[in-house]
Amino acid sequence: MKDKITIVEAIKRVLQDKENGMTSQEIYKEIVNRGLYTFGAKSPEAVVHGKLRIHCRDLDFPSASPIKFFYLKKRVGKTNYYALIDKKKQDVAKSQMQFFEADIENEMLAEEKMDKAYEQHINELEDNIIERILKCKPEFFERLVVDLLMKMGYGYDQSSGCVVGKSHDGGVDGIINEDKLGLSKIYIQAKRYALGRNVSSRDTQAFVGAMHKAQKGVFITTSDFTREAKAFVREVQNGSNTKPLRLINGHELAKLMIQYEVGVVPIHNYTVYKIGEEYFDDDI
Structure with a gap:
């Protein structure tokens, strides 16, 4: 019998080795296909979308969690592509992004x-x-x-x-x-x-x-x-x-x-x- 995991953990497993990122819809479908989590909500795709936003490093709003597991890989039109934060590269990437954003902000x-x-x-x-x-x-x-x-x-x-x-x-x-x-x-x-x-x-x-x-x-x-x-x-x-x-x-x-x-x-x-x-x- 498989150990029960949370929705966030299921998302993290799906995003492993997905360097190009995935949409919330793609992530939801992969969770279902792999049987990683059984959803009881009426709108399970919306639940996955919400978890991604709450734990996304690049999205900041009042109800967001201070704990971040994901980041925005890219944005195509109005569609976000999410990727898993690599702990080893996170500090370097974050530092580079901060310098880049600081230069833009100063101008x-x-x-x-x-x-x-x-x-x-x-x-x-x-x-x-x-x-x-x-x-x-x-x-x-x-x-x-x-x-x-x-x-x-x-x-x-x-x-x-x-x-x-x-x-x-x-x-x-x-x-x-x-x-x-x-x-x-x-x-x-x-x-x-x-x-x-x-x-x-x-x-x-x-x-x-x-x-x-x-x-x-x-x-x-x-x-x-x-x-x-x-x-x-x-x-x-x-x-x-x-x-x-x-x-x-x-x-x-x-x-x-x-x-x-x-x-x-x-x-x-x-x-x-x-x-x-x-x-x-x-x-x-």
Whole structure:
């Protein structure tokens, strides 16, 4: 009988000798394939993703662990590749990185440092938003997407959006009436999928079928859409029965939630100043 190990230990075993790094999705699949850990969570990929972030040397946020086992090998688009820290090389690499970062920091203006810090803050906040959504019930996510679209200005008043869930045809989770008579409606589909589980063309086809005579639809997911799903939506938009249909993935969802302050609360506002050259150039 195999000795029981933790999720972190399973991740460390998978990353051994993986010099090029692996994504959280690849790590999760390898853990399952090798039978290193039995997951009981509803979103096991999200659990692995969370453990990697918490123990990653290059990610710093309030709930991060001071104990670091992993580092960011590279970043392709919005996808992180994680690698195992080599204890023998860690001190040398860390020292080199500190000198490199110090040189860059010394050359940056104060406002440039603020921009860099703000960008990092937003990236971490986006990741945290998706992690929190994945921990909530599906019904909460259905309410969230309706709230978001209402906050963005869709609907004629605050009572024009509703969650229909299981009470409606399959493929529709929310409806927003754009006028008081309900002549123009926006149908909404919400899929709370873990990272790596992308929405398929079957899902988008079911949604279009459930829209019936509705002319507008928004499909929102916490993950992403497969290439086939995107291709199907393009066909619908360019076909004879053209329907305005919008796909929103997890990255865009998090950005919109921050922009319209849904599920986030502003803490501080900073004003950046510069010298008013015209004032000082005015010889008196």
